[in-house]
Amino acid sequence: MNNHAITLLEAVNLALARALEDDSDVVLMGEDIGANGGVFRATDGLQARFGERRVIDTPLAETMIAGLSVGLSTQGIRTVAEIQFMGFIFPALEHLIAHAARMRNRTRGRLSCPMVLRAPFGGGIHAPEHHSESTEALLAHIPGLRVVIPSSPVRAYGLLLAAIRCDDPVIFLEPKRIYRASKTLVEDDGNALPLDTCFTLREGRDITLISWGAMIQETLAAAHRLEQEDDILCEVIDVATLNPIDHATLIASVKKTGRCVIIHEAPHHGGLGAEISATLCEQVLTSLQAPPRRVTGDDTIMPYYRNEQLYLPDVDDIIMAVKETMEYSG
Amino acid sequence: MNNHAITLLEAVNLALARALEDDSDVVLMGEDIGANGGVFRATDGLQARFGERRVIDTPLAETMIAGLSVGLSTQGIRTVAEIQFMGFIFPALEHLIAHAARMRNRTRGRLSCPMVLRAPFGGGIHAPEHHSESTEALLAHIPGLRVVIPSSPVRAYGLLLAAIRCDDPVIFLEPKRIYRASKTLVEDDGNALPLDTCFTLREGRDITLISWGAMIQETLAAAHRLEQEDDILCEVIDVATLNPIDHATLIASVKKTGRCVIIHEAPHHGGLGAEISATLCEQVLTSLQAPPRRVTGDDTIMPYYRNEQLYLPDVDDIIMAVKETMEYSG
Amino acid sequence: MHEVSYQGEIRLTRYLDDAGNPLADMPAWACGETPWVGYYQQMVLARQFDTRAISLQRTGQLGTYASLLGAEAIDVVCASLMQAEDVLVPYYRNHAMQMIRGTPMAQLLLYWGGDERGSAAPEMHRDLPNAVPIATQCLHACGVATALKLRNEHQAVLTMIGDGGTSKGDFLEAINVAGAWQLPVVFIINNNQWAISVPRSKQCIAPTLAQKALGAGIRGEQVDGNDAVALHDVVGQALERARAGKGPTLIEALSYRLSDHTTADDATRYRPADELKAAWTRDPVARLRNWLHRQALWDEVREQSWLAEARQLVEAAITVYQATPPQGVDELYNHLYAECPAELAEQREQAQTRQQRRQQGGADHE
Amino acid sequence: MHEVSYQGEIRLTRYLDDAGNPLADMPAWACGETPWVGYYQQMVLARQFDTRAISLQRTGQLGTYASLLGAEAIDVVCASLMQAEDVLVPYYRNHAMQMIRGTPMAQLLLYWGGDERGSAAPEMHRDLPNAVPIATQCLHACGVATALKLRNEHQAVLTMIGDGGTSKGDFLEAINVAGAWQLPVVFIINNNQWAISVPRSKQCIAPTLAQKALGAGIRGEQVDGNDAVALHDVVGQALERARAGKGPTLIEALSYRLSDHTTADDATRYRPADELKAAWTRDPVARLRNWLHRQALWDEVREQSWLAEARQLVEAAITVYQATPPQGVDELYNHLYAECPAELAEQREQAQTRQQRRQQGGADHE
Numbered sequence A, B: 001m002n003n004h005a006i007t008l009l010e011a012v013n014l015a016l017a018r019a020l021e022d023d024s025d026v027v028l029m030g031e032d033i034g035a036n037g038g039v040f041r042a043t044d045g046l047q048a049r050f051g052e053r054r055v056i057d058t059p060l061a062e063t064m065i066a067g068l069s070v071g072l073s074t075q076g077i078r079t080v081a082e083i084q085f086m087g088f089i090f091p092a093l094e095h096l097i098a099h100a101a102r103m104r105n106r107t108r109g110r111l112s113c114p115m116v117l118r119a120p121f122g123g124g125i126h127a128p129e130h131h132s133e134s135t136e137a138l139l140a141h142i143p144g145l146r147v148v149i150p151s152s153p154v155r156a157y158g159l160l161l162a163a164i165r166c167d168d169p170v171i172f173l174e175p176k177r178i179y180r181a182s183k184t185l186v187e188d189d190g191n192a193l194p195l196d197t198c199f200t201l202r203e204g205r206d207i208t209l210i211s212w213g214a215m216i217q218e219t220l221a222a223a224h225r226l227e228q229e230d231d232i233l234c235e236v237i238d239v240a241t242l243n244p245i246d247h248a249t250l251i252a253s254v255k256k257t258g259r260c261v262i263i264h265e266a267p268h269h270g271g272l273g274a275e276i277s278a279t280l281c282e283q284v285l286t287s288l289q290a291p292p293r294r295v296t297g298d299d300t301i302m303p304y305y306r307n308e309q310l311y312l313p314d315v316d317d318i319i320m321a322v323k324e325t326m327e328y329s330g
Numbered sequence C, D: 001m002h003e004v005s006y007q008g009e010i011r012l013t014r015y016l017d018d019a020g021n022p023l024a025d026m027p028a029w030a031c032g033e034t035p036w037v038g039y040y041q042q043m044v045l046a047r048q049f050d051t052r053a054i055s056l057q058r059t060g061q062l063g064t065y066a067s068l069l070g071a072e073a074i075d076v077v078c079a080s081l082m083q084a085e086d087v088l089v090p091y092y093r094n095h096a097m098q099m100i101r102g103t104p105m106a107q108l109l110l111y112w113g114g115d116e117r118g119s120a121a122p123e124m125h126r127d128l129p130n131a132v133p134i135a136t137q138c139l140h141a142c143g144v145a146t147a148l149k150l151r152n153e154h155q156a157v158l159t160m161i162g163d164g165g166t167s168k169g170d171f172l173e174a175i176n177v178a179g180a181w182q183l184p185v186v187f188i189i190n191n192n193q194w195a196i197s198v199p200r201s202k203q204c205i206a207p208t209l210a211q212k213a214l215g216a217g218i219r220g221e222q223v224d225g226n227d228a229v230a231l232h233d234v235v236g237q238a239l240e241r242a243r244a245g246k247g248p249t250l251i252e253a254l255s256y257r258l259s260d261h262t263t264a265d266d267a268t269r270y271r272p273a274d275e276l277k278a279a280w281t282r283d284p285v286a287r288l289r290n291w292l293h294r295q296a297l298w299d300e301v302r303e304q305s306w307l308a309e310a311r312q313l314v315e316a317a318i319t320v321y322q323a324t325p326p327q328g329v330d331e332l333y334n335h336l337y338a339e340c341p342a343e344l345a346e347q348r349e350q351a352q353t354r355q356q357r358r359q360q361g362g363a364d365h366e
C-alpha cells in the first residue's frame, strides 16, 4: 500500500495494520471488526492478516468493550477498541470516565490505561437515528482523556499511530462523512504526528477559522471562496486534539488576525467552540477587532436523514459569519 | 413543617412530599430511598408516608433506573429517580441522552418523558473517590435535557417542584456540600419557581459574579468581603438552570457592570463557564472593560479527600480574580 | 459436602416440522381456519412490504432499512395475540408488529425514509417508537409495565430483542427487575443467529439464550420461531400470565435472518452460503402455507388473490409515502421541549432565514 | 409438543455447622494444622484491623470506611489460595485480601484516609486498585484475564462483588464474556444479604445468585461463606480450573454483613435487630476457632498471644499511617498523564502559588 493515494478510512486501516505489525501488544476489539472488517471497513482484512487473537469480535455490549479495554490496558495490552457509532458510546462512559481516565492518577503511576477507543462520528451520510452524533465535548471535558480527531488521510494515519503509542487513554473520533471524501498520498513510514498541537492548514492575514473533523472541508472551501471572491485571507486551523487543546497556536493566530470564527457540527450550547471562544477572549481580548463567532449545529436533536442538511452548517454559513465578522465595527 | 427554617436537604424532602401529595402520578425511585430515606436522607419518611408503591427501592443498577424512568414517564408517570451520587450517573447516560431527551422530538410530541433525575453532586464533604464530581457540563450539552441546580432551601423547594411538574426531562443536581449549610424559612405553599431564569441574588454596580450550586456560598462571601473591604459592589447571579440558560439576564448584568467573573467547581476545560464567557464576549464585547475570568476547578481529577481543599476554589480565589478584573487595563 | 440448592430447565416447543407437517397429533385449538389463515395473510403482507422497502432503498427512495425476512411468524403471531390496550415496545425489526398494531404502512416508510413523523402515528397509541440503541427497549418495557402495575391495569407489555442484544447489560438488568418486581412483560428474543456479522455462538457459550431467564429467576422457554402454531401457544400463554399478574416470561424464538442485516450490510462477507440455503428450508411463510394447504384451508387461487391484494396495499402506502412533503425547518425545533425556550426559538428563526437563503441559492445572493 | 432443551443446577457446599462441628466425616485434606491455623490468624488480624479502622474513623482520623466484618473467611481463604502471579481485582471491602497479597496495612489506611498513595504500593504488583463504582471491577477482571490468555500465562484472575452488584449490567456482561471467551476468572459474590439498605430479596427473585452463571453458560455454585473449609474446597478448585484453561466460575459465598454498610451508614434504620443477632451465631471467625479448638490445633494461650501480636501489627501500621505527611499540591497534577501537558503544567504552577498564598493566610496578605 506504500505510496498510494488513499482515503481517510484506508489511512485508519493502514495505521492499524502498522501498529499491529510493529507491536505484538497491540490488540483490536469491537463489534463486527473481524470477518466483516467493521461496518465501514476500517478493519478490513486485519483479522485475516493478524488472526482472531489480535483482531477480536466481541459480544454486543459497549460497557463490556470499554471495561475489557481498561482491564487489558492495565496489563500493558494496547487495546484499540471500536465503538461502531459514536451514538452508541454512552454505555462505555462509566469505564472511560471513572476508570480509564483515572487509573494512572489513582495509582500514582503504578498502573495506566494505554488504550484507544475509536468511533466514527458526525452526520451527513443519510444514516438512521443515533448514527450522526457529535458529542466530542462530553469526552473532551474529562481530565485524563485525550480526544483526537483527524481531518485528512495523512493526519488520520499519523494521529492514530500516535494515539496507539500514547501511554494515556485516547478517544479517537473519525469523521465518517469524509471517510471516503478524497484520496491523498500517505506514506506508510510508521511516523506518528504529535498529539499536543493544532495543525495550521492554511495561513492567512485577515481572520482565523478554527475547526475540526469533517467541517474542515467546508471551512477550507469557505476560505478558498473568500480569497477568490472577496480577497479575504483566512488562516485555517485544524484543532485535531480537543483535550488537551493547544491553545497557544490558536492564540498566536488570533493575535495576528484579530478575528476568528469557530466552526463545529456539534450543538452550540456547551460545545467546544465555547471553550475556544472563551479562552481567546480571556487571553487576547485587546487584540480582538470583532467578537469571535461560532458557526455550529443548533441546540436541537440532529434530525432524521431526510432533513439532516437543514441541521448541518454549510460553506455559505461560514462565509456569512466571516463576512459579518470582517465588517464588524463595535 | 410549614414555616419552619429548614436546610436545602429538608427543602428537597418537602418538595418531594408535596409533589407526592398533589399528584398521584408522581413516583420516586432509587437505591436506598425507602426505609433508609436515601443516603443523605433526602427521602426520609416518604416511604412510610406514601407507601412502597410510590417510593420504590430499586435493584442496584443505574442504567435500569434511567431506563425504567423513561418507560414509566412515557406513560405519564412523573418519575423522580435518584442517582445516589453524580459519580454514578454514567450508566444512566444512554437512556438520558438517547431516549429521555429525544422521546418527544422522536415522536413529534406523541410521547414524552416528564421525568426528573436527582443526584447530589460536588466535593468538599470528605467522601470517597467518585463521590465528589461536578459533571454538569456533560448533561447541559444535551439538547432536550433541562439541567437545574438549586443553591438555597427556597430555590431547592421551588425548582424541584417546577422540575417535577415540567413536561420535559429534568436533571436536578443537588449541591451536597450545602445540603445542611444553613436553614432558611421555606413556605410549603406548593409554588414552583421558573426554570427559564437566572436568579440575581445581589445587585451590584462594578462587576458581575456568575455561579451556581455550592460555589454560590463562596461567591456571596466574596461579594460581601469585597464590599466591606474594598467598596467593590458585586452583582451575584445564580444561573440555576444550566440548560437552557437564561443568557438575557447575564448579558443585561454584564452590560451594566462591564466586568464578570464566572465561578464553578467543575474542571475548567469545556466547563459551562466557557459557554457563559463565550456568549458574553460574543454578545457584549464592546461593553466589556476587562476579559471575563473563570475561577474553576483545574483540569485534573478531584483528589481523594485529604487534599480535596487543594482542588476546590475558595473565597480568596474569587476575591483575587475580582480584584485583578477590576484592575485590568488593556 | 454438597447439596443441590437450585435446579432449572428450559423447554422447547414445536408443533410443525420444517415442511409444515405436524410433529405429532395436533391439539384441537391448532386446527381450523382461525387464526391461522389470518396469520398467514399478515406474513405474506409483511414479506411484500419488506421486498418493496428493499427495492425502494436500492433505488435511493428509502434510507437504510432492516429487513424482517425470516421473522414474519414471530412478528405476526406476537402482534396478533396482543390486545389493543397491551403495550408494544419494539426494536427496529418489528415492522409487521407495528402494522398489525395499527401503524399505517406509509408511516413505517416515512420512518425508514428518515422522517420523524413515522413514529408519530396516532394509531400507535401508547406503544413506544423503534429503539435503535440495542437492548434499551427492554428497560423501557419494564418501565411501561411498572406504570401499568401502578395503575392496576391488567395488561401486558411485549418487547423484542435480537440474539446479539442479549449480551448487553440493559437486557440483563431488565429481566432481573422484571423478576424482582413481577412485572407484566413478555420478552421475546428473535434469535436469528446473527448480530450483523457476529454469530450466535460468539455472543454466549450457553446452549440456549432462554436460560438467561434462570439467572433472573423468571420463566424462560424456547420456541421454534418459524412455527406459527408453537408461537401462538407459547406467546399466548405468556401474555395471559402477564395480564393475570403471574409475572414475566422470556421467550427465545429460534429463527434465522434470511436477509442481510440491513440494506447497508453485505452478509456474503461473513456468512456461509450453505447456511443460508439450509435456513430457507425452514422458512416460516412456506411452512405455514404448507400446513394450511394440507388442511385445505388455503390454495393457489387464494394465494394469488391475496398476493395481489397485498401488493396493492403496499403500493398504495408507497404512493402516500412518496407524496408526503418533507417537514419544514421549524419542525427541527418544535418538538424538543413542551414549550420552545427563548434561545431555541431564536435559533429556529435564524434557521428559517438561513433556509430561505439556501433555497435562493447561497450567501452571495442575499 | 415440548422437549427439554436445557437443564442446570447449583450446588451448595458446606463442611462445618454454625458451631464449627463437621456436618459429616471430614475429608483428609481438611484436617491438620495447615492451612487452617494460618487462615484463622489472618481472620483475627483482619478483624483487628477492621475494629481499629472504625475507631479511627469515629475519632476523625480516617474517612468513610467499609467494614469487612463477617467476610473474613471469604477474604482470607480467597487471597491465601491465590498465587503471587494470579491477579486480584478487588472491590472496596477486600482489605484482608489486599493485606495477604502484600499491601502493607499502612497503605490500606492511607487509601481510606483519602490519599491516593494507598493504591500505589509496589507490593500490589499488577493487582488492580479498589473499584468504587459497583460491578465495574468484573469487566476489568475479564480484561486482565484476556491479557493473561493472550500472553499464554496460565494464571487466574479473582474478583469479588456484593449481592447488590449482581443486578448491575457490568457483572452480567462480564460473566457472559467470561463464558464466551472461556476466561480464567473466578467471580466471587460476597452475598452479605444487604446492599446498603436493600435486602438481597429485593435485588433478584431467583433463589440463588449463583444461578446467574447458568444464564451465562458458566459454572456456578454456592458455598457457605462463613465456612473456611468449604471456601477452601470450592475456591481452590475454581482457581485451579481457571489456571488450567478450563474456564471461569461464579461462586456465591453466603455471608452476612455484621457491620453497618460503611461508617457513614446506620443499619438500625432499616435492619431488624434480631436478624443481626442471628447472624452472629454464624460468625466465621468463631466457627473456625471452634473447629480448631476441637482438633486441639488452637487454645486460649495461642489466642491471647496472637491477639496481642495482631494488635501490635495494626498499631504499628497506624503509626506509619499517621506519620505520613500529605502529598504536595503538585501531586494533583503529576499523575494524570504520562507527560504533563503544557496547559496543565501551568495550572500546576498556579496551584502551587495559590497554595503558598493560602498557607500564608489568604488574598489580603499577598
Ligand SMILES: Cc1ncc(C[n+]2csc(CCOP(=O)(O)OP(=O)(O)O)c2C)c(N)n1
Binding pocket: A031, A060, A062, A084, A088, C093, C132, C133, C134, C161, C162, C163, C164, C165, C166, C190, C192, C194, C195, C196, C257, C261
Ligand atoms: C448500543 C448499540 N450498539 C451497536 C449498535 C449497532 N448495531 C445495530 S444492529 C446490531 C446487531 C444486532 O444484532 P441482534 O441483537 O442479533 O439483532 P438483529 O439485528 O439480528 O435482529 C448492531 C451491533 C446499536 N444499534 N446499538
Ligand SMILES: Cc1ncc(C[n+]2csc(CCOP(=O)(O)OP(=O)(O)O)c2C)c(N)n1
Binding pocket: B031, B060, B062, B084, B088, D093, D132, D133, D134, D161, D162, D163, D164, D165, D166, D190, D192, D194, D195, D196, D257, D261
Ligand atoms: C454504580 C454505583 N452505584 C451506587 C454506588 C453506591 N453504593 C456503594 S456500595 C452500595 C451497595 C453495594 O451493595 P453490595 O453490592 O451488596 O455490596 P456490599 O457493600 O454489601 O458488600 C452502593 C449502592 C456505587 N458505589 N456505585
Ligand SMILES: [Mg+2]
Binding pocket: C162, C163, C164, C190, C191, C192, C193, C194, C195, C196, C257
Ligand atoms: Mg440477531
Ligand SMILES: [Mg+2]
Binding pocket: D162, D163, D164, D190, D191, D192, D193, D194, D195, D196, D257
Ligand atoms: Mg451486600
